[in-house]
Amino acid sequence: MEGEMEGVPIILVVEDEEPLQEIVHDALKEGGFDLTTVASGQEAVAMVESGVVKYSALVTDVNLKGPMKGWEIARLIRQIDPAFPVVYMTGAAAEDWASEGVPNSVLLEKPFAPAQLVTAVSQLLNAGSPT
Amino acid sequence: MEGEMEGVPIILVVEDEEPLQEIVHDALKEGGFDLTTVASGQEAVAMVESGVVKYSALVTDVNLKGPMKGWEIARLIRQIDPAFPVVYMTGAAAEDWASEGVPNSVLLEKPFAPAQLVTAVSQLLNAGSPT
Amino acid sequence: MEGEMEGVPIILVVEDEEPLQEIVHDALKEGGFDLTTVASGQEAVAMVESGVVKYSALVTDVNLKGPMKGWEIARLIRQIDPAFPVVYMTGAAAEDWASEGVPNSVLLEKPFAPAQLVTAVSQLLNAGSPT
Amino acid sequence: MEGEMEGVPIILVVEDEEPLQEIVHDALKEGGFDLTTVASGQEAVAMVESGVVKYSALVTDVNLKGPMKGWEIARLIRQIDPAFPVVYMTGAAAEDWASEGVPNSVLLEKPFAPAQLVTAVSQLLNAGSPT
Amino acid sequence: MEGEMEGVPIILVVEDEEPLQEIVHDALKEGGFDLTTVASGQEAVAMVESGVVKYSALVTDVNLKGPMKGWEIARLIRQIDPAFPVVYMTGAAAEDWASEGVPNSVLLEKPFAPAQLVTAVSQLLNAGSPT
Amino acid sequence: MEGEMEGVPIILVVEDEEPLQEIVHDALKEGGFDLTTVASGQEAVAMVESGVVKYSALVTDVNLKGPMKGWEIARLIRQIDPAFPVVYMTGAAAEDWASEGVPNSVLLEKPFAPAQLVTAVSQLLNAGSPT
Numbered sequence: 080m081e082g083e084m085e086g087v088p089i090i091l092v093v094e095d096e097e098p099l100q101e102i103v104h105d106a107l108k109e110g111g112f113d114l115t116t117v118a119s120g121q122e123a124v125a126m127v128e129s130g131v132v133k134y135s136a137l138v139t140d141v142n143l144k145g146p147m148k149g150w151e152i153a154r155l156i157r158q159i160d161p162a163f164p165v166v167y168m169t170g171a172a173a174e175d176w177a178s179e180g181v182p183n184s185v186l187l188e189k190p191f192a193p194a195q196l197v198t199a200v201s202q203l204l205n206a207g208s209p210t
Numbered sequence: 211m212e213g214e215m216e217g218v219p220i221i222l223v224v225e226d227e228e229p230l231q232e233i234v235h236d237a238l239k240e241g242g243f244d245l246t247t248v249a250s251g252q253e254a255v256a257m258v259e260s261g262v263v264k265y266s267a268l269v270t271d272v273n274l275k276g277p278m279k280g281w282e283i284a285r286l287i288r289q290i291d292p293a294f295p296v297v298y299m300t301g302a303a304a305e306d307w308a309s310e311g312v313p314n315s316v317l318l319e320k321p322f323a324p325a326q327l328v329t330a331v332s333q334l335l336n337a338g339s340p341t
Numbered sequence: 342m343e344g345e346m347e348g349v350p351i352i353l354v355v356e357d358e359e360p361l362q363e364i365v366h367d368a369l370k371e372g373g374f375d376l377t378t379v380a381s382g383q384e385a386v387a388m389v390e391s392g393v394v395k396y397s398a399l400v401t402d403v404n405l406k407g408p409m410k411g412w413e414i415a416r417l418i419r420q421i422d423p424a425f426p427v428v429y430m431t432g433a434a435a436e437d438w439a440s441e442g443v444p445n446s447v448l449l450e451k452p453f454a455p456a457q458l459v460t461a462v463s464q465l466l467n468a469g470s471p472t
Numbered sequence: 473m474e475g476e477m478e479g480v481p482i483i484l485v486v487e488d489e490e491p492l493q494e495i496v497h498d499a500l501k502e503g504g505f506d507l508t509t510v511a512s513g514q515e516a517v518a519m520v521e522s523g524v525v526k527y528s529a530l531v532t533d534v535n536l537k538g539p540m541k542g543w544e545i546a547r548l549i550r551q552i553d554p555a556f557p558v559v560y561m562t563g564a565a566a567e568d569w570a571s572e573g574v575p576n577s578v579l580l581e582k583p584f585a586p587a588q589l590v591t592a593v594s595q596l597l598n599a600g601s602p603t
Numbered sequence: 604m605e606g607e608m609e610g611v612p613i614i615l616v617v618e619d620e621e622p623l624q625e626i627v628h629d630a631l632k633e634g635g636f637d638l639t640t641v642a643s644g645q646e647a648v649a650m651v652e653s654g655v656v657k658y659s660a661l662v663t664d665v666n667l668k669g670p671m672k673g674w675e676i677a678r679l680i681r682q683i684d685p686a687f688p689v690v691y692m693t694g695a696a697a698e699d700w701a702s703e704g705v706p707n708s709v710l711l712e713k714p715f716a717p718a719q720l721v722t723a724v725s726q727l728l729n730a731g732s733p734t
Numbered sequence: 735m736e737g738e739m740e741g742v743p744i745i746l747v748v749e750d751e752e753p754l755q756e757i758v759h760d761a762l763k764e765g766g767f768d769l770t771t772v773a774s775g776q777e778a779v780a781m782v783e784s785g786v787v788k789y790s791a792l793v794t795d796v797n798l799k800g801p802m803k804g805w806e807i808a809r810l811i812r813q814i815d816p817a818f819p820v821v822y823m824t825g826a827a828a829e830d831w832a833s834e835g836v837p838n839s840v841l842l843e844k845p846f847a848p849a850q851l852v853t854a855v856s857q858l859l860n861a862g863s864p865t
Contacts, residue, residue, distance in 0.1 A: 086321045106373070110325030111237070157833035177816035178809045180837045185467050190348045194372030198463035201329035205316050217452045241456030242368070288571035308554035309547045311575045332460035336447050416702045423701035439685035440678045442706045479845045499635070503849030504761070578729050583610045587634030591725035594853035598840050630766070709860050714741045718765030722856035 088135035090200060092116040093123045093152060095144050099168070103138060106193030112200065114138075120147030124155045127163075134163075136200050141169035150179040157181050164203035166196065219266035221331060223247040224254045224283060226275050230299070234269060237324030243331065245269075251278030255286045258294075267331050272300035281310040288312050295334035297327070350397035352462060354378040355385045355414055357405050361430070365400060368455030374462065376400075382409030386417045389425075396425075398462050403431035412441040419443050426465035428458070481528035483593060485509040486516045486545055488537050492561070496531060499586030505593065507531075513540030517548045520556075529593050534562035543572040550574050557596035559589070612659035614724060616640040617647045617676055619667050623692070627662060630717030636724065638662075644671030648679045651687075658687075660724050665693035674703040681705050688727035690720070743790035745855060747771040748778045748807055750799050754823070758793060761848030767855065769793075775802030779810045782818075791855050796824035805834040812836050819858035821851070 090107055094100045095118040107114045115132065117123050120143065127134060137156055141149035153165045165181055170189040172179075180186065185199040221238055225231045226249040238245045246263065248254050251274065258265060268287055272280035284296045296312055301320040303310075311317060316330040352369055356362045357380040369376045377394065379385050382405065389396060399418055403411035415427045427443055432451040434441075442448065447461040483500055487493045488511040500507045508525065510516050513536065520527060530549055534542035546558045558574055563582040565572075573579060578592040614631055618624045619642040631638045639656065641647050644667065651658060661680055665673035677689045689705055694713040696703075704710065709723040745762055749755045750773040762769045770787065772778050775798065782789060792811055796804035808820045820836055825844040827834075835841060840854040 087323045088321065088326075111323035112325070154833045158830075161829060161832035174816060175813075176837065178812035178836060181833060182831065182835045182837055182839060184837060187467065190350065191466070192349045192373035192463070194374070194459045195350075195463045195466055197325045198329055198460055199467050201323070201326045202333070202464070202467075204322070204326055205318065205330050205333075218454045219452065219457075242454035243456070285571045289568075292567060292570035305554060306551075307575065309550035309574060312571060313569065313573045313575055313577060315575060328456045329460055332454070332457045333464070335453070335457055336449065336461050336464075419702035420699075423698060436685060437682075438706065440681035440705060443702060444700065444704045444706055444708060446706060480847045481845065481850075504847035505849070580729065583612065584728070585611045585635035585725070587636070587721045588612075588725045588728055590849045591722055591853055592729050594847070594850045595726070595729075595857070597846070597850055598842065598854050598857075711860065714743065715859070716742045716766035716856070718767070718852045719743075719856045719859055722853055723860050726857070726860075 087111055087113050088204060089113040089115060089132060090136050090138055091123055091126065091134040093118070093120060093137070093139040093143065093149065094168075095119065095140070099140065102193065103168075103196065106196045107138075107200070109193065110197035110201070112197075119143065119145040120149075120152040120155070121145065123152055124159075127156050127159055136164035136166065136203060138166045138168065138196065138200065141167050141172045141175075148179075150175070153181050153184065164200070166199045166203070168196075218242055218244050219335060220263060221245040221267050221269055222254055222257065222265040224249070224251060224268070224270040224274065224280065225299075226250065226271070230271065233324065234299075234327065237327045238269075238331070240324065241328035241332070243328075250274065250276040251280075251283040251286070252276065254283055255290075258287050258290055267295035267297065267334060269297045269299065269327070269331065272298050272303045272306075279310075281306070284312050284315065295331070297330045297334070299327075349373055349375050350466060351394060352376040352398050352400055353385055353388065353396040355380070355382060355399070355401040355405065355411065356430075357381065357402070357407070361402065364455065365430075365458065368458045369400075369462070371455065372459035372463070374459075381405065381407040382411075382414040382417075383407065385414055386421075389418050389421055398426035398428065398465060400428045400430065400458070400462065403429050403434045403437075412437070415443050415446065426462070428461045428465065430458075480504055480506050481597060482525060483507040483529050483531055484516055484519065484527040486511070486513060486530070486532040486536065486542065487561075488512065488533070492533065495586065496561075496589065499589045500531075500593070502586065503590035503594070505590075512536065512538040513542075513545040513548070514538065516545055517552075520549050520552055529557035529559065529596060531559045531561065531589070531593065534560050534565045534568075541572075543568070546574050546577065557593070559592045559596070561589075611635055611637050612728060613637040613639060613656060614660050614662055615647055615650065615658040617642070617644060617661070617663040617667065617673065618692075619643065619664070619669070623664065626717065627692075627720065630720045631662075631724070633717065634721035634725070636721075643667065643669040644673075644676040644679070645669065647676055648683075651680050651683055660688035660690065660727060662690045662692065662720065662724065665691050665696045665699075672703075674699070677705050677708065688724070690723045690727070692720075742766055742768050743859060744787060745769040745791050745793055746778055746781065746789040748773070748775060748792070748794040748798065748804065749823075750774065750795070754795065757848065758823075758851065761851045762793075762855070764848065765852035765856070767852075774798065774800040775804075775807040775810070776800065778807055779814075782811050782814055791819035791821065791858060793821045793823065793851065793855065796822050796827045796830075803834075805830070808836050808839065819855070821854045821858065823851075 090112050139149040165184040168187045173188045176186045221243050223245050270280040296315040299318045304319045307317040352374050401411040427446040430449045435450045438448045483505050485507050532542040558577040561580045566581045569579045614636050663673040689708040692711045697712045700710045745767050747769050794804040820839040823842045828843045831841040
């Protein structure tokens with residue numbers, strides 16, 4: 080009765096490696112999300128700052144070719160929006176999550192199944208919506 | 211060894227708008243659930259009260275054309291079964307969840323992805339089963 | 342940038358009944374997991390002990406034809422790896438979970454939807470990964 | 473270095489029976505909280521609405537002599553502040569919490585130990601502070 | 604308005620070593636709980652079975668002089684009451700909790716502060732009360 | 735039966751302001767904890783690094799006179815021990831917790847009651863002990 084549900088949540092993905100871009104793209108699409116994929120932290124932060132599109136969550140690789148790691152990207156975006164849901168993906172850097180991650184974030188260790196990514200994003204959105 | 215697993219959990223859906231009925235139907239079916247969709251709170255409460263079918267969870271829109279809002283439907287069904295899992299879907303009324311929702315419920319803000327609905331129902335069923 | 346993501350998590354499934362083997366297989370594959378299915382607890386424990394394949398989680402029926410129930414299988418595997426994620430599937434034995442289950446495990450009551458299994462495994466892997 | 477810590481959180485208590493007023497008063501004081509005790513829901517809601525004192529949490533009996541039950545008091549205060557921490561105290565009405573309580577509230581069944589009240593308030597304040 | 608709050612929750616403590624009996628006694632009394640201390644699992648299980656006194660939680664040492672360890676005591680009591688709150692205390696046996704503990708229990712590693720025990724019991728009682 | 739419980743957990747406190755040192759000291763002592771108070775992050779990190787005393791948790795003010803803020807102290811100590819429990823105390827900097835805090839930490843907003851500090855430390859120790 081509230082009018083049609085238009086659109087779906089849009090996830091901001093930071094990934095600079097093609098095979099992983101595809102895995103993340105396919106998993107999120109399969110779960111019914113939309114997404115924008117960028118290859119660097121600078122682009123990601125700029126897009127959240129601009130506010131042109133309302134993103135619902137950040138999914139970021141930890142190690143990227145550019146100067147900004149995933150840890151820093153999440154911190155900068157949380158400065159803009161303290162409740163922004165964050166999912167990190169990493170292979171080698173899992174042990175750094177406890178010191179470099181932000182509170183209430185999820186770490187996906189590579190290799191992960193697509194369902195883990197979709198569940199992580201869904202849990203953060205569902206838990207974060209009320210109050 | 212316990213004999214074949216027959217049937218799947220049946221979700222009771224209260225939705226009076228057709229496009230959303232379809233989105234919810236497709237998402238739950240895709241997740242492997244069965245569902246019964248009714249368009250009003252009176253029907254929903256009557257079906258739980260009759261006990262003819264054993265429903266596993268309630269998924270209800272908050273704003274409906276009939277006299278009963280989703281908040282009231284959930285309260286009436288929780289009076290019948292205090293452990294009944296509840297998922298609300300809403301666009302405009304998200305801010306009322308903190309005062310009108312029941313404990314241990316999940317609020318999905320529109321627009322949501324189908325995976326969020328399936329994850330919400332699964333989490334409530336998985337957490338609620340033991341003890 | 343960390344190199345391609347090779348492989349996916351491999352789930353160890355203990356199920357001796359064919360229709361359920363298939364349901365579990367299809368659900369986990371659909372979620373993007375790999376799996377090894379064995380029909381007895383002895384095989385399951387031996388495979389974790391050997392360490393030849395690194396399993397990420399245990400999904401076990403509670404009642405099996407062999408001498409070992411799911412409760413015992415989970416305890417033996419937790420002695421080898423105290424952080425091993427555990428999901429039990431049961432129809433008749435749900436009330437025993439509170440006394441026979443291990444901490445931080447999930448119980449799926451039959452009948453369950455495939456999405457519940459995938460969500461349970463994903464939640465345990467996502468929560469268990471850090472620290 | 474941020475200047476002295478002045479004051480402590482002030483808890484708003486709704487209780488119209490003297491022995492319980494005293495138990496709650498002594499428990500909260502022992503835990504280091506300040507409190508204001510009123511005997512009716514009207515007074516409680518008026519005090520939160522006025523905003524003269526900044527209260528940190530509501531501790532309310534469910535059954536009161538006045539027309540407003542604890543369930544209604546909590547709903548009205550959550551309409552003013554959706555993140556307001558809520559603790560209910562009840563003997564006979566525990567079974568109604570699942571249908572009448574607000575999300576993220578705690579129910580203390582009488583008889584309870586003073587430490588349970590202090591822990592409930594502390595948990596809600598600690599969890600509620602960030603984000 | 605529901606009549607005076609008579610009594611407080613009574614905790615069942617299994618401890619056969621005097622200095623620890625005293626520490627646990629003083630901590631629980633300080634938190635406002637009553638307690639019954641027994642030195643063996645047989646006595647503990649018999650007292651829950653008899654139902655003469657309604658105990659609210661079990662606090663048990665893991666290693667005891669008698670034939671029954673804390674792990675077994677908790678399992679037997681959970682067979683009688685699947686929702687019974689359980690706190691284990693242990694020094695050497697902490698690593699066995701993941702395979703021998705029951706779901707939704709708390710492990711206190713020795714040495715622990717009295718406040719940890721009181722918080723553990725309070726959290727389990729507060730969380731367990733509703734639904 | 736495991737031999738007497740000797741000692742209690744020792745908390746490492748970083749606070750450079752005297753009135754707060756006293757409040758924290760009295761609260762932790764009242765809860766049954768021991769503590770070492772230092773006035774700077776350098777000292778705190780050096781003491782954890784040296785390993786001479788085994789500390790059980792960090793309680794740190796966010797704003798300190800020295801060059802190191804509480805955010806940085808927690809990150810450095812988590813690099814040494816990824817499971818180290820962390821409690822921040824702050825007045826002005828609460829909004830930075832979402833971007834500067836570490837995962838699974840607790841933020842206490844000033845003014846807080848002594849019971850909140852004791853509950854926060856107890857919860858982190860109780861939850862962190864197993865697995």
